[in-house]
Amino acid sequence: MPRKQTTKTPPRRPDSDRAHSSTVEDYLERILELINTKGYARVVDIAESLQISQASVTNMVQKLDAEGLLNYERYRGMILTTAGQTLALNITRRHQLLTDFLGLLGLEDNVIYRDVEGMEHHISAPTVRAIEALTEQLKRQPALLERVRTAAQQ
Amino acid sequence: MPRKQTTKTPPRRPDSDRAHSSTVEDYLERILELINTKGYARVVDIAESLQISQASVTNMVQKLDAEGLLNYERYRGMILTTAGQTLALNITRRHQLLTDFLGLLGLEDNVIYRDVEGMEHHISAPTVRAIEALTEQLKRQPALLERVRTAAQQ
DNA sequence: AAAGAAAGTTAGACGGGGCTAAGATTATTT
DNA sequence: AAATAATCTTAGCCCCGTCTAACTTTCTTT
Ligand SMILES: [Mn+2]
Ligand SMILES: [Mn+2]
Ligand SMILES: [Mn+2]
Ligand SMILES: [Mn+2]
Numbered sequence A, B: 001m002p003r004k005q006t007t008k009t010p011p012r013r014p015d016s017d018r019a020h021s022s023t024v025e026d027y028l029e030r031i032l033e034l035i036n037t038k039g040y041a042r043v044v045d046i047a048e049s050l051q052i053s054q055a056s057v058t059n060m061v062q063k064l065d066a067e068g069l070l071n072y073e074r075y076r077g078m079i080l081t082t083a084g085q086t087l088a089l090n091i092t093r094r095h096q097l098l099t100d101f102l103g104l105l106g107l108e109d110n111v112i113y114r115d116v117e118g119m120e121h122h123i124s125a126p127t128v129r130a131i132e133a134l135t136e137q138l139k140r141q142p143a144l145l146e147r148v149r150t151a152a153q154q
Numbered sequence C: 001a002a003a004g005a006a007a008g009t010t011a012g013a014c015g016g017g018g019c020t021a022a023g024a025t026t027a028t029t030t
Numbered sequence D: 001a002a003a004t005a006a007t008c009t010t011a012g013c014c015c016c017g018t019c020t021a022a023c024t025t026t027c028t029t030t
Helices: A022-038 A043-050 A054-066 A082-104 A109-122 A125-139 A142-153 B022-038 B043-050 B054-066 B082-104 B109-122 B125-139 B142-153
Strands: A070-073 A077-080 B070-073 B077-080
Touching: A022 A043, A022 A054, A022 A077, A022 A082, A022 A109, A043 A054, A054 A070, A077 A082, A082 A109, A082 A125, A109 B109, A109 B125, A125 B109, A125 B142, A142 B125, B022 B043, B022 B054, B022 B077, B022 B082, B022 B109, B043 B054, B054 B070, B077 B082, B082 B109, B082 B125
Parallel strands: none
Antiparallel strands: A070 A077, B070 B077
16 A cells, blocks of 8 residues: 555535534524414423423523523523524525425425435525525426426335 | 423434434545545545544544444554445435536535535435436426526526 | 654543433422 | 422433544655
């Protein structure tokens, strides 16, 4: 084995370059959803919904409070700050877009849910726009979609 | 705030349900790439390529060895096991597919690279097939793609 | 064959995000 | 108003993947 001979491969973008972790995005998304459906987000509900212990939720909620994404009052409740709402709406939008998009391709709901829950954290603004535009166009091409669904079947 | 009133939200799939972490997939992908381009994967090259310290690479390589994804000989070198190769090829395929797909939509290379590097870990087999089929069809629809690119531009 | 340089390893630490057990607080029953 | 149940918090722990500093091994020069 010869030594050295440096390779150049495209640089990675460490997770830390993103403003917030996937975990934080998932919490905010769920908190917004709870607030929208039942009017408030309780620790116990978030825990149940994310399948995580209450203790872990309390931890994270305190952290989100410290980061200014929500205002939390011990034992009482929480509300999203403007920053938190913005992020929550943003991730929700990406979630919805990907769900719609994969739905057009004829995938099963549980597959869609699983994949979207991961992918949603990794599509940047330009990609969101591109997929939005694509989805728009695809809706007008039922024949093409039918071919895709059939081909993807087996 | 009233108490209780249990909500039902779709369950999450914890990272641990996946056979291997995103990190492991990234290492394997890069190791395979290095082996293909220069014939061998050295700790120093992996480190440089992933922008990670050599110490961290040594750690992970030992772990991958322990998990049977590669055979590593201290100070000497490593080769992928069959299991490791399978995984490496699999993630490479997903990387390539997503790169092609997003390329069709007219996104910039650096955006594509960044998003793909994250998304590739979250598309299951059925989704791979669906996007493959879609990509196939889209290649035959230059007019549609032109509309997508234009719409996504602003 | 040294000596210096490069590559690799180990040790110890850290932050993120999860858990359980135990205790504190708040809500609901009786 | 107690007593009980539900909810929430704290403390202490763990695993993952990363880092730096120091040390070892291997390679390249001279
Ligand atoms: Mn998610
Ligand atoms: Mn989501
Ligand atoms: Mn990746
Ligand atoms: Mn990749």
